[in-house]
């Protein structure tokens with residue numbers, strides 16, 4: 135009897151674990167019960183009980199009528215209410231590997247089989263040609279401090295070389311680059327100037343170009359796209375209003391359909407009124423992509439009065455438009471400002487996509503955002519951190535205090551490792567996410583993850599870098615390569631969906647519905663007005679959902695008990711454990727999601743801190759997966775392993791932290807404690823990346839090597855001219871080369887000389903004939919570089935006063 139019971143429990147567990155269908159589950163139990171009867175363990179009462187449970191479940195009509203129908207009615211009552219804009223946001227885009235991670239059983243082979251994105255020859259030539267040339271033209275201090283704009287010759291260069299047309303198709307004259315190539319261009323530009331990267335990034339992200347290509351009429355495409363390519367039109371996209379920031383669906387700006395005169399003819403059109411702010415490129419735009427709420431009070435185009443959010447292209451030369459004033463975003467003076475429109479009348483065919491797209495604006499925007507959010511801000515953040523990682527590593531090796539390079543001090547190794555580990559991870563995430571776009575995805579959940587986490591990581595990396603540089607980071611001037619990034623970090627955090635909102639609401643809110651295998655189907659069924667179809671769909675989704683939930687509980691508990699050590703991994707090396715732990719946490723996410731949805735129902739939407747932690751769980755699973763994919767795609771270089779170890783262990787630790795906090799704060803305390811026993815039966819055992827790993831990462835950042843070069847791949851590091859990053863790289867090499875000479879000199883002179891005034895040391899060495907002329911030259915060159923690296927800018931007091939005050943008698 136004991137053996138039979140053990141077999142029954144094992145069978146139940148195995149069937150749930152392997153996600154067996156209801157019929158397989160039932161048939162297996164029939165077989166087991168038959169054996170029980172044969173052994174005289176199972177009697178009539180047990181069969182009766184089994185039949186009472188199994189028959190209604192397995193007979194379609196009975197199950198639907200007596201189980202699914204009442205549950206459907208209940209579900210309709212408790213289902214979260216969704217506005218049209220929320221619904222459209224959820225429907226936008228596609229899911230990709232994020233769905234696998236959400237569903238509790240990621241297929242690692244599938245991850246590694248996604249092709250590694252590569253640049254075409256044309257894209258490579260663009261990066262090595264115009265992009266490299268452009269980087270060499272930039273003087274960021276001149277841009278940010280002296281003229282608060284890009285110089286005329288850079289604007290012209292951008293137009294001439296089609297920098298604003300990276301997403302526009304070749305048939306219109308555009309470059310039609312892959313998302314991966316766009317990312318590489320932005321990464322390189324952002325290393326030299328945030329103003330430049332923002333200026334190039336915005337028209338290639340959400341804006342008239344993207345909207346026209348996706349939804350424009352042929353006439354609109356033929357007219358505008360070639361003009362955008364040549365730079366004859368400067369576009370901007372105006373959605374945000376003073377009253378509607380994060381809640382962009384609530385814009386008060388209106389378009390009323392009416393008849394009026396346009397260019398001497400009476401036409402059917404819209405009278406527009408708007409007040410927008412924060413609009414990038416608006417001060418110099420020639421064409422406004424405008425979002426407003428379209429109304430048809432006189433029923434001139436149909437029965438509907440409130441047509442909803444609509445996007446139109448409005449030439450800024452029309453009467454009634456105010457444009458030209460600028461905001462001043464955190465000393466990163468890219469063109470950004472307000473615009474107002476008063477009773478501006480335009481024909482209906484100014485709507486992007488024509489009259490047919492009236493009221494479809496929100497859907498258009500959220501769909502485009504699914505792509506754009508994964509490219510521009512994540513790439514700008516990544517490029518910034520890669521440049522920062524190399525520069526800070528070099529500086530830490532060159533700058534000495536207490537007779538040691540500061541980078542050798544354990545206190546400095548900690549933030550250095552954070553910068554290095556995150557730089558590796560961030561590049562992995564941009565590569566994988568843009569790769570997904572190039573495979574045809576519009577990955578809305580992934581783009582929210584990439585936007586939130588990469589901009590946050592950029593902010594923390596730049597703060598770490600500032601701390602490491604001390605006063606060198608603080609004193610601003612042409613030679614300060616950090617301060618503008620530090621000042622401007624909150625911009626990326628705020629735009630394209632402010633980060634608190636993105637973490638609290640979007641990542642998991644959209645992730646849960648889009649990535650879950652059954653929730654979307656249940657919601658759709660509950661909204662279906664065809665009762666029979668609704669019941670069939672709901673029944674199918676509901677029982678799939680129940681099986682899925684049971685399976686995730688079995689899997690989670692098994693992985694906890696076995697510490698996930700029995701799980702298969704695609705590699706049997708240092709990364710094996712990471713795959714096992716990620717699979718385990720993925721099962722935990724699937725289980726916790728279902729339990730949170732069941733326990734909180736529609737309240738989950740308001741429980742933002744629960745939603746945020748579940749979102750963190752999904753996000754860190756994605757970030758760690760991207761890191762492992764990068765390591766594999768690049769050929770599993772063992773020297774890169776410290777980066778991988780730091781990045782994955784940091785992500786795993788943060789997953790554990792998110793689950794821990796979630797369970798501690800779970801609204802139902804009893805349920806929270808029970809879940810803790812299932813997930814952490816032996817407590818929270820994962821640790822942050824070790825000091826040893828941090829030490830290894832810090833060492834790589836300070837020593838030229840293939841691993842370090844891979845970390846900074848694609849950045850503007852040319853050593854010619856005035857490129858600060860190139861000069862830092864050169865000085866790092868010179869210092870490392872001259873150290874053995876310096877030590878030889880100290881030994882020969884039997885003196886413990888300080889590691890400065892190396893030129894004087896060279897003279898000493900030459901006169902004592904203990905070093906050669908070429909060794910002395912090396913010391914002199916290194917000293918020159920060293921002096922430049924540790925120097926900071928100073929100014930004549932008048933130079934720091936703004937132009938207006940200079941002319942003031944006071």
Ligand SMILES: Cc1cc2nc3c(=O)[nH]c(=O)nc-3n(C[C@H](O)[C@H](O)[C@H](O)COP(=O)(O)OP(=O)(O)OC[C@H]3O[C@@H](n4cnc5c(N)ncnc54)[C@H](O)[C@@H]3O)c2cc1C
Pocket residue numbers: 371372373374378379380381411412413414415463470625628629630631632633634635636638639742
């Ligand atoms: C430099 C710059 C450039 C921009 N460029 C453009 C552009 O080109 N076109 C355009 O249309 N717009 C643009 N924007 C607007 C930008 O996208 C919005 O600023 C952004 O959406 C946030 O709106 P807000 O600043 O009004 O903040 P608010 O909406 O007032 O938000 C304030 C805070 O509340 C949080 N919050 C809001 N709702 C929630 C919630 N439900 N749960 C949790 N937290 C929440 C936010 O995360 C934020 O931290 C730009 C903004 C800036 C600053």
